[in-house]
Amino acid sequence: MSETITIIGGGLAGSEAAWQIANRGLKVRLYEMRPARSTPAHVTDRLAELVCSNSMGSTLPDRALGMLKNEMLRMGSFIIRTAFKHALPAGSALAVSREDFAAEVTEAITGHPNIEVIREEVQEIPEGPTIIATGPLTSDALTQQIQALTGQKYLYFYDAMAPIVTAESINMEVAFRQSRYDRESELGDAEGDYINCPLNQEEYEAFVRALLEAPRIPLKEFEKELERYFEGCMPIEVLASRDINALAFGPMRPVGLIDPRTGQRPYAVVQLRQDNVAGTLYNMVGFQTNIRWGAQEQILRMIPGLEEAEFVRLGQMHRNTFINSPTLLHPTLQFRRRDDLFFAGQITGTEGYVGSTMGGLIAGINVVRLVQGEPLLTPPRTTMMGALLYYITHAEPDNFQPMKANMGLLPELPRRVRKKTERYARYAERARRDLEQYLQETGFQPVEAPGVPVG
Numbered sequence: 001m002s003e004t005i006t007i008i009g010g011g012l013a014g015s016e017a018a019w020q021i022a023n024r025g026l027k028v029r030l031y032e033m034r035p036a037r038s039t040p041a042h043v044t045d046r047l048a049e050l051v052c053s054n055s056m057g058s059t060l061p062d063r064a065l066g067m068l069k070n071e072m073l074r075m076g077s078f079i080i081r082t083a084f085k086h087a088l089p090a091g092s093a094l095a096v097s098r099e100d101f102a103a104e105v106t107e108a109i110t111g112h113p114n115i116e117v118i119r120e121e122v123q124e125i126p127e128g129p130t131i132i133a134t135g136p137l138t139s140d141a142l143t144q145q146i147q148a149l150t151g152q153k154y155l156y157f158y159d160a161m162a163p164i165v166t167a168e169s170i171n172m173e174v175a176f177r178q179s180r181y182d183r184e185s186e187l188g189d190a191e192g193d194y195i196n197c198p199l200n201q202e203e204y205e206a207f208v209r210a211l212l213e214a215p216r217i218p219l220k221e222f223e224k225e226l227e228r229y230f231e232g233c234m235p236i237e238v239l240a241s242r243d244i245n246a247l248a249f250g251p252m253r254p255v256g257l258i259d260p261r262t263g264q265r266p267y268a269v270v271q272l273r274q275d276n277v278a279g280t281l282y283n284m285v286g287f288q289t290n291i292r293w294g295a296q297e298q299i300l301r302m303i304p305g306l307e308e309a310e311f312v313r314l315g316q317m318h319r320n321t322f323i324n325s326p327t328l329l330h331p332t333l334q335f336r337r338r339d340d341l342f343f344a345g346q347i348t349g350t351e352g353y354v355g356s357t358m359g360g361l362i363a364g365i366n367v368v369r370l371v372q373g374e375p376l377l378t379p380p381r382t383t384m385m386g387a388l389l390y391y392i393t394h395a396e397p398d399n400f401q402p403m404k405a406n407m408g409l410l411p412e413l414p415r416r417v418r419k420k421t422e423r424y425a426r427y428a429e430r431a432r433r434d435l436e437q438y439l440q441e442t443g444f445q446p447v448e449a450p451g452v453p454v455g
Contacts, residue, residue: 003027003129004129005026005367005371008142009032011048011135013133013356013360014344015109016364022112027115028112028114028116032117046106048105054096056353058092060092062425066428067431069094072357083096121139129340131364132146132342132344133347135345136347137321138347146323155321162287162289164275164311165312167195167281170282170309171305174198174305175306178194178196179193179194193273194271194273196257196272197269197270197271198266198268198304199267199270206302207302207303210302212237215291216290217290235315239251247268251286252270252286254268271286276391276408278412280412281406283399284300289317291315322348322402323348323349325393326396329343329348331386332362332366333348334366342363344364350404380431380438382410
């Protein structure tokens with residue numbers, strides 16, 4: 001077959017996609033702008049460089065990232081297999097020798113007979129089958145092209161992410177459902193759309209003091225412009241520093257709400273809004289923050305009703321180019337207005353190393369199936385792959401923010417299982433079973449190129 005697939009970006013997603021395509025017999029033209037042009041985060045010119053932590057998260061089969069890794073290995077992920085080959089002692093987590101890992105990926109990709117690696121910046125989106133996997137620090141020139149393609153309002157340059165908790169971990173003996181001024185839910189539910197965590201004056205002032213004393217994540221040099229962005233999307237700790245009651249008149253304002261336990265309006269309130277269709281995840285409205293994660297979790301648990309909260313995402317603010325995937329992408333990772341254009345990796349809103357790699361795996365497999373005239377794959381929603389793909393392509397577009405793999409994305413079990421360890425084990429077993437059935441139904445088999453090392 002003479003078709004050549006273009007991949008832009010040699011990170012985890014781009015490298016995974018290149019391997020999947022090349023091992024299915026198609027030619028790949030992989031563009032990576034380093035070292036001709038570097039980024040503020042990278043320090044080498046190697047493919048699949050791990051730029052932050054060297055941890056890829058849990059390997060336990062009943063944890064979200066453990067499930068995701070197992071599903072990807074079942075589908076033949078080159079990156080995950082190579083990561084395990086270079087694993088370091090880290091208990092139940094997959095920590096990787098980053099230099100050895102990147103060196104092997106680079107050698108395998110550059111030495112593959114079906115892959116041509118081109119070290120130059122791509123400034124225009126090419127014609128023909130293409131995967132854009134340029135990550136959170138996409139170059140300015142290509143960013144302008146993506147912006148022209150998608151529309152300015154669907155491309156974002158910063159994460160201002162509020163924490164997200166699982167609904168089941170909220171203490172509803174303290175928290176209560178209510179919309180302001182007793183407005184009915186958009187779904188006709190008289191209890192209201194929001195879960196409210198009420199604070200009295202003493203609790204509020206203690207919370208504010210903790211925010212002011214909390215250690216913050218320092219901004220990198222290339223993120224200094226975030227300080228201007230903060231004016232339009234203020235971190236709660238910055239707002240709190242302006243006045244003791246700034247939060248009570250801002251994101252924690254209690255107007256229009258009555259605490260059913262007291263019959264009175266609270267001094268302040270934290271509102272949580274449903275974050276996924278299943279109603280298993282809730283985000284903390286207006287609670288973007290740049291507090292270090294360890295301290296952040298402790299401080300947020302000072303909020304009444306969140307004492308035992310399970311956080312699937314903590315707040316953060318950093319430079320991150322990503323598209324509004326619910327508006328622009330199919331779950332196959334195809335661009336809605338151009339079938340032969342795929343996006344993969346962090347630019348789609350998948351957070352973390354493993355989630356980003358998953359996008360490269362699916363996009364790589366699907367672009368080959370498109371070229372060969374075969375039905376494209378969309379893993380079942382009951383799998384972690386399918387749940388994450390469903391989230392980034394079906395979330396509420398107006399409030400879309402990047403998401404990592406977590407159990408709250410999965411559809412609930414037919415019968416409620418109260419014990420979390422047992423519930424997670426059942427999620428994992430259902431995912432394994434449903435993925436296996438799906439792969440059998442579609443006739444999918446992982447492939448390897450004869451004579452080419454696979455790690």
